[in-house]
Every structure is written in C-alpha cells, then in structure tokens.
Amino acid sequence: MATKRSCFVWIAALLLCDGCTHYYYAPNSLQTPFLQQRGDTRVSLGFIGGDEFNGFEAHAAYSPIRYGAVMVNYFQVQSNYSDNTASDWGRGRLTEVALGAYYPAHKYLSFSLFAGWGGGRVLNSYTDGAKSDLHFERRFIQPGFAVQGKWARVGMAFRFNRLKYLHGDIDLEIGEPHLTTIGNIEEASPVYVPEFGLSFGFGARPIWIDLGINLNNSYDASKLGFAGSTTRITLNCELDHFWRKHPARP
Amino acid sequence: MKKLRIALPLFGVLLLAAACNRDTDFNYYYYEPADYTLLSQYLNLPERPHNYESVLPKHLSALGLAARPVQQNKVILGRVLFYDKNLSKDGSVSCASCHKQELAFSDNAAVSRGVFDRAGDRNSIALGSVLNFSAYYGTDLFGPSGIPFFWDNRAGTASEQNIGSMTNPKEMDMSHSDIVSAVQAQPYYEPLFRIAFGNGQISSERVSEAIAEFVNAIGSFHSKFDREAEQTIGYNVYNDAEYTNFSGFTAEENRGKKIYLDHCAACHSPTQSRPAMMKGNNGLDAASPDPGVGGITGLPADMGLFKVPLLRNIALTAPYMHDGRFATLEEVVEHYNSGIKAHPNLSFELRSGAEPKRLNLTDTQKQDLVAFLKTLTDEQLLTDVRFSDPFK
Structure with a gap:
C-alpha cells in the first residue's frame, strides 16, 4: 500500500512539475505618476503577480523642474508553482531609471512621456537543479496619462520596449522545451515588446491604493517564454504633501 | 531653465538611441567549470x-x-x-x-x-x-x-x-x-x-x-542498403517492393539482394530492422557440443539453438558463428549452400523435407550474395566520435 501511495505521489509530482512554466521576461507595472508641478514626489510599493509567479515592486517619481521628471522602478518576482520543489523555481528582477516630461493639461489630468533604461536578470532552476541565468537590458519609451480626482484616479500607458539579452549561462541539462525557448530568445534578441498598462486607484491625498493590469502584447510571447500579463496592487504616497506648505490641488 | 526642460526629455530619447549595441552572448554549458x-x-x-x-x-x-x-x-x-x-x-x-x-x-x-x-x-x-x-x-x-x-x-x-x-x-x-x-x-x-x-x-x-x-x-542506419531502401518508395511495406532493384546498387548487389530475400531473410529479416526469429539451429554440427539456449532453459528442443543475429555490418564482424569457426563470408555462404548438418533441432527454414536444405548456388550467385551482404556495412558508425574511446 505504501508503495502504491509513494508511486501515486511521484506520478502526481511529475505531472504537476511538467506544468511548471519558466518565464524569461514579465512586464512590470506601467507607472503613470500624477505629476502637476515642480517638486512633486511620488513613491509606491506593491505586490505584483502573474501566472505561477508573484513578487513586489517599488517605484518613485520626482519632478525636479517644471514639466520634467525622473522615475525609478524596481521589480522582483519569483515562481510560486503549486508543486514548488527545491530544484524547480524561477526568479527575476529589474531595475530601471527613466527621464521624462509631463504636461498638466488640467488640474485633474496629466500627460507624461518617459524614456528609460534598465537592466535585469532572470534565473531559472529546473528539474534536477540545472539552471539558466539570463541578463538583459531594457530601453523603453512610455507615453501615458493619469486622471486624478478627490477620491479616485485612473492611469493608462503604453510602453514600447527594446529588450536586449546581453549574456546568459545555460546548463544544457535543462533540456527541452526550455533550450528551444532560450534559443528563440537568443535568435530574436533584441526583442521589441509593446505593452499596455491600466490602473484604477482610490484613496485621498496623500495616500492611494491602485489596482492595475499590465499586458505584454508581444506576438512571440509564448515562443519566447514571456509572461503575457501581470496584475498588481500598490500603495502610493505623495510625499511632497508632507513638506509643502500649500500642497497643490486637487 | 528652459533649456533644461528641453534637455531632459531629449536626454531620455538619446539614451534609447545610444549606440550601446552589445551582442547577445549566451554560453551553453553542460559541466560546471570545476567539473570540466x-x-x-x-x-x-x-x-x-x-x-x-x-x-x-x-x-x-x-x-x-x-x-x-x-x-x-x-x-x-x-x-x-x-x-x-x-x-x-x-x-x-x-x-x-x-x-x-x-x-x-x-x-x-x-x-x-x-x-x-x-x-x-x-x-x-x-x-x-x-x-x-x-x-x-x-x-x-x-x-x-x-x-x-x-x-x-x-x-x-x-x-x-x-x-x-x-x-x-x-x-x-x-x-x-x-x-x-x-x-x-x-x-x-x-x-x-x-x-x-x-x-x-x-x-x-x-x-x-x-x-x-x-x-x-x-x-x-547508414549503410548503402539503408540509403537505397530509403529511396525506394514502399520498400518493406509492400512485399513485392522488396524485390525492386535499387538504382544505386550494382547488378551484382541487386542479384545478391534477391538471393538474400529468397533464402536468408526468413530468419535474418528482409528489413534489417530486427531478426525475424529469436533462436535457431543452423546445422553447424550434427551433434552440437555447445548446448546454446538449451543450456539455459534445459529444454531438449532448445539444445543446439543460438541467437539469430542481425546481419548489419556483417562484413566487419568475422570470424562468424557462435564459435567463430568461419573466417570469411564466403565460408559462411558455402555452409548454407552445401554444408548444413542434420542436427535434430535444425531450424525448419533450413530443411528440405527431413533433410538439410541445399541451395545449390553457383559461384556467381555466391559472389552476388556476399556482395549484397557487404552493402550492410555502416561506415559512419566505425568512426562516429559519439561512440569512440573518450580516454586521453
């Protein structure tokens, strides 16, 4: 009986493990900081997740001059397979900086355009502990807008990425289909990845909670092992509120 | 200040366009460096x-x-x-x-x-x-x-x-x-x-x-026979197609193929994929000193029976038979042509009624058969580095 049970467990583990998806890229949140004037400072911390992975991200935006801003993003995820074995897992992270311009068209509406550069790493471990370790660089242009009222807000952006995999160390033991996927990435790099992000927030100045979705619209996403989408929940703070004598409206 | 306003986004765009085009360099490894x-x-x-x-x-x-x-x-x-x-x-x-x-x-x-x-x-x-x-x-x-x-x-x-x-x-x-x-x-x-x-x-x-x-x-799988069979539509699928002459074979080899199909394939397989029978007695001796399969099973019907081998690369594997008694393919062919002994467990395929079969091949036919057997040699296998000695 014990043997049968053991057999069942092994077969179940194999079946579950067979379904483990290894990703080589996932979209971080498309941030649309609501900037209105010089000195505006925004920070956020959030949870982000996708199919079989989750993690957290941090974001900050600051306007040192009128119409000009700088933005920093950090993004880190790891797998959360239902059968999370010691050897089968994935991790990824991305750090990036962007410079941009914004235009407060209305006290409730702000348009923005950011151009950024960053780098990241995706480390995957497969059955039997074989690993792949890919390092990439990402450049992007991101037009977007944010609408913010007294209690609610909406943000939307497009991001056009140029994703270049710089180097990687791949253990051939990872086997198929992973080798083929990584081979596709090597062949396709740099990959141009269009993304779309939408967020809805509620709260009141200076604290907001946003719910968002980020969609990867790459035609070859599945062929390249890219995650198709991520969702997030973030806690945002308008830091300038604490040091300004007369916080900007609304 | 105005200049700065223009400069900031411009800098961002330039950042994207910057000619930092490093090549993608993936290193595939099988062994850890220390192991290798x-x-x-x-x-x-x-x-x-x-x-x-x-x-x-x-x-x-x-x-x-x-x-x-x-x-x-x-x-x-x-x-x-x-x-x-x-x-x-x-x-x-x-x-x-x-x-x-x-x-x-x-x-x-x-x-x-x-x-x-x-x-x-x-x-x-x-x-x-x-x-x-x-x-x-x-x-x-x-x-x-x-x-x-x-x-x-x-x-x-x-x-x-x-x-x-x-x-x-x-x-x-x-x-x-x-x-x-x-x-x-x-x-x-x-x-x-x-x-x-x-x-x-x-x-x-x-x-x-x-x-x-x-x-x-x-x-x-890379013998001359394989190359020709692969190009012959229906080979091994329709019985008659087996007798189709291979365009890349010499006349001698094609005649030898026919002789093989008529007299050898029933045991050794027309397809060269796997033998058509697992064991047999081929009349090497009237009373075999080596019991063969019978020595394992103890069955009288298995006494003197031996594995029927595949004939792939047969030209290279001399000497022949389980005891290596024949030095050349010509000797092997001659055995089947005229030398089969009446062992009690002699395979049915090698009998003619109660007596051992005699093929009565001419010298030319025997040469043809040997020529065909030589087409089963896979030269690629002999030097395939994947199977070679890995020691320094």
Missing part, C-alpha cells in the same frame, strides 16, 4: 555533449518503428565506463576490448580474450545495432524485454548483458563490490554520476544502467 577541468585531465569529452538521439531512415519508420528514447546524461557516463579498463580484475580489458568500434563493436578473434588472457567461450557479438534489440524499437515481437542478449539469449536486457560480462571470470572477473570500488577510485566518475543520476552515489546497478544506456544508443 577535472574531467579534461582524463577524458576527451566535448563541452557541449553529443546528441545521441537516433533518427530512423524512412524505410524503417514507415514500418512503425521508432528509435529508443535516450537518456543523454547516462549515455555519456556509459561511454566512459564502456571504455574503462579499470572495470576489469587486472585492469587489462574493458567492454571495448571485445567490442571494437572499427569492427562495428565486434571482435576479430574467434573467441575473445578476457582478464589474465583467459579465453572466452563464444564469439563476441557485434553491438553495432543494439538499438535494434531494444524493446522500445518497434512492436514487442519478443515480449517486454525485447530481443535478448548473448548467443544463448540468457540476458533479457543490455543491463543484464553487461553485468554478466563484467562478472564473468573469463571476461572481466569483477564482483559487484569490485565494480563499485574500481569506479569510486577514479576521480572523473563523481561528476559524471552526479550529472547522470542527480547525485554522485555509485553502485553496480548504476554502472550497469549507464553502460546499457550507451550500448542501447548505438544504432546503425
């Missing part, structure tokens, strides 16, 4: 392993046959073990000593020499097409174990076969614990076992399994 450094002191193993997957020619896949799945890591380990003389009592022989690649993994001695120059009992069987023995190869004509090993069919699998040879006093004369000790003593095995099995634990069962995986990966 160690292995390279003893072995010529490529950093990126060879591919041991077999692709069958169309004329075989059309029969519904499929190549056996390969466990690459174990094949690599098995290759090293196969060529390692440390696996014999006096360190003088390895599996490869009696199964030489240049001879399609057979030996040119009537009976091979083992440790301390001890003579074996029977002729070394060519391993040049063991893949064809596998249970995974096509329909399970002979049960789940596939085609058995040894002249007396006593081993159901390649694992049983190789452990049998390693422990045979006339061959490698090792006990199971000797095998483990010999392998543990060599520093290059720890990483190879770790990669093959997930940890470096060494056991005789694992040794045997790895060698079996290597041997099972040896397939022979």
Whole structure:
C-alpha cells in the first residue's frame, strides 16, 4: 500500500512539475505618476503577480523642474508553482531609471512621456537543479496619462520596449522545451515588446491604493517564454504633501 | 531653465538611441567549470555533449518503428565506463576490448580474450545495432524485454548483458563490490554520476544502467542498403517492393539482394530492422557440443539453438558463428549452400523435407550474395566520435 501511495505521489509530482512554466521576461507595472508641478514626489510599493509567479515592486517619481521628471522602478518576482520543489523555481528582477516630461493639461489630468533604461536578470532552476541565468537590458519609451480626482484616479500607458539579452549561462541539462525557448530568445534578441498598462486607484491625498493590469502584447510571447500579463496592487504616497506648505490641488 | 526642460526629455530619447549595441552572448554549458577541468585531465569529452538521439531512415519508420528514447546524461557516463579498463580484475580489458568500434563493436578473434588472457567461450557479438534489440524499437515481437542478449539469449536486457560480462571470470572477473570500488577510485566518475543520476552515489546497478544506456544508443542506419531502401518508395511495406532493384546498387548487389530475400531473410529479416526469429539451429554440427539456449532453459528442443543475429555490418564482424569457426563470408555462404548438418533441432527454414536444405548456388550467385551482404556495412558508425574511446 505504501508503495502504491509513494508511486501515486511521484506520478502526481511529475505531472504537476511538467506544468511548471519558466518565464524569461514579465512586464512590470506601467507607472503613470500624477505629476502637476515642480517638486512633486511620488513613491509606491506593491505586490505584483502573474501566472505561477508573484513578487513586489517599488517605484518613485520626482519632478525636479517644471514639466520634467525622473522615475525609478524596481521589480522582483519569483515562481510560486503549486508543486514548488527545491530544484524547480524561477526568479527575476529589474531595475530601471527613466527621464521624462509631463504636461498638466488640467488640474485633474496629466500627460507624461518617459524614456528609460534598465537592466535585469532572470534565473531559472529546473528539474534536477540545472539552471539558466539570463541578463538583459531594457530601453523603453512610455507615453501615458493619469486622471486624478478627490477620491479616485485612473492611469493608462503604453510602453514600447527594446529588450536586449546581453549574456546568459545555460546548463544544457535543462533540456527541452526550455533550450528551444532560450534559443528563440537568443535568435530574436533584441526583442521589441509593446505593452499596455491600466490602473484604477482610490484613496485621498496623500495616500492611494491602485489596482492595475499590465499586458505584454508581444506576438512571440509564448515562443519566447514571456509572461503575457501581470496584475498588481500598490500603495502610493505623495510625499511632497508632507513638506509643502500649500500642497497643490486637487 | 528652459533649456533644461528641453534637455531632459531629449536626454531620455538619446539614451534609447545610444549606440550601446552589445551582442547577445549566451554560453551553453553542460559541466560546471570545476567539473570540466577535472574531467579534461582524463577524458576527451566535448563541452557541449553529443546528441545521441537516433533518427530512423524512412524505410524503417514507415514500418512503425521508432528509435529508443535516450537518456543523454547516462549515455555519456556509459561511454566512459564502456571504455574503462579499470572495470576489469587486472585492469587489462574493458567492454571495448571485445567490442571494437572499427569492427562495428565486434571482435576479430574467434573467441575473445578476457582478464589474465583467459579465453572466452563464444564469439563476441557485434553491438553495432543494439538499438535494434531494444524493446522500445518497434512492436514487442519478443515480449517486454525485447530481443535478448548473448548467443544463448540468457540476458533479457543490455543491463543484464553487461553485468554478466563484467562478472564473468573469463571476461572481466569483477564482483559487484569490485565494480563499485574500481569506479569510486577514479576521480572523473563523481561528476559524471552526479550529472547522470542527480547525485554522485555509485553502485553496480548504476554502472550497469549507464553502460546499457550507451550500448542501447548505438544504432546503425547508414549503410548503402539503408540509403537505397530509403529511396525506394514502399520498400518493406509492400512485399513485392522488396524485390525492386535499387538504382544505386550494382547488378551484382541487386542479384545478391534477391538471393538474400529468397533464402536468408526468413530468419535474418528482409528489413534489417530486427531478426525475424529469436533462436535457431543452423546445422553447424550434427551433434552440437555447445548446448546454446538449451543450456539455459534445459529444454531438449532448445539444445543446439543460438541467437539469430542481425546481419548489419556483417562484413566487419568475422570470424562468424557462435564459435567463430568461419573466417570469411564466403565460408559462411558455402555452409548454407552445401554444408548444413542434420542436427535434430535444425531450424525448419533450413530443411528440405527431413533433410538439410541445399541451395545449390553457383559461384556467381555466391559472389552476388556476399556482395549484397557487404552493402550492410555502416561506415559512419566505425568512426562516429559519439561512440569512440573518450580516454586521453
């Protein structure tokens, strides 16, 4: 009986493990900081997740001059397979900086355009502990807008990425289909990845909670092992509120 | 300030356009660097392993046959073990000593020499097409174990076969614990076992399994016969097509093929995929001094019966028969032509009524048959680096 049970467990583990998806890229949140004037400072911390992975991200935006801003993003995820074995897992992270311009068209509406550069790493471990370790660089242009009222807000952006995999160390033991996927990435790099992000927030100045979705619209996403989408929940703070004598409206 | 407003976004755009176009550089590795450094002191193993997957020619896949799945890591380990003389009592022989690649993994001695120059009992069987023995190869004509090993069919699998040879006093004369000790003593095995099995634990069962995986990966599908059969639509699918002359064969070879199909294929297979029968008596002696399969089963009907081998690479595997009594293919053909003895268990296919069959081939026909048999040689196998000696 014990043997049968053991057999069942092994077969179940194999079946579950067979379904483990290894990703080589996932979209971080498309941030649309609501900037209105010089000195505006925004920070956020959030949870982000996708199919079989989750993690957290941090974001900050600051306007040192009128119409000009700088933005920093950090993004880190790891797998959360239902059968999370010691050897089968994935991790990824991305750090990036962007410079941009914004235009407060209305006290409730702000348009923005950011151009950024960053780098990241995706480390995957497969059955039997074989690993792949890919390092990439990402450049992007991101037009977007944010609408913010007294209690609610909406943000939307497009991001056009140029994703270049710089180097990687791949253990051939990872086997198929992973080798083929990584081979596709090597062949396709740099990959141009269009993304779309939408967020809805509620709260009141200076604290907001946003719910968002980020969609990867790459035609070859599945062929390249890219995650198709991520969702997030973030806690945002308008830091300038604490040091300004007369916080900007609304 | 105004300039700065323009400069900031412009800087961002320039950042994107910056000509920092480093190439994508992916490094694929199989061994950890420290492991490869160690292995390279003893072995010529490529950093990126060879591919041991077999692709069958169309004329075989059309029969519904499929190549056996390969466990690459174990094949690599098995290759090293196969060529390692440390696996014999006096360190003088390895599996490869009696199964030489240049001879399609057979030996040119009537009976091979083992440790301390001890003579074996029977002729070394060519391993040049063991893949064809596998249970995974096509329909399970002979049960789940596939085609058995040894002249007396006593081993159901390649694992049983190789452990049998390693422990045979006339061959490698090792006990199971000797095998483990010999392998543990060599520093290059720890990483190879770790990669093959997930940890470096060494056991005789694992040794045997790895060698079996290597041997099972040896397939022979690149003979002139294969090339021609592949190009002949319907070959081996429709019976009449077998008799179609191959355009790339000489007239002599095509005549020899017909003779083969008429007189030999019933036992040795028209397709060269797997033998059509598992055992038989071919009338070498009227009373066989070697009981063959009967020595294992104890059945009177099995006395004097031996494995029916595949004839792939047959031109390279002289001397012939289980005792290596015939030095040339011409002698073999002459035996079937006029020399079959009336053994009580003589195979039905070699009888003409109650008497041994006589083919009465002319000299030309005999030459034709030999010419055809030579088309079964797979030259590529003989130098295929994937199966070669990995030791420095």
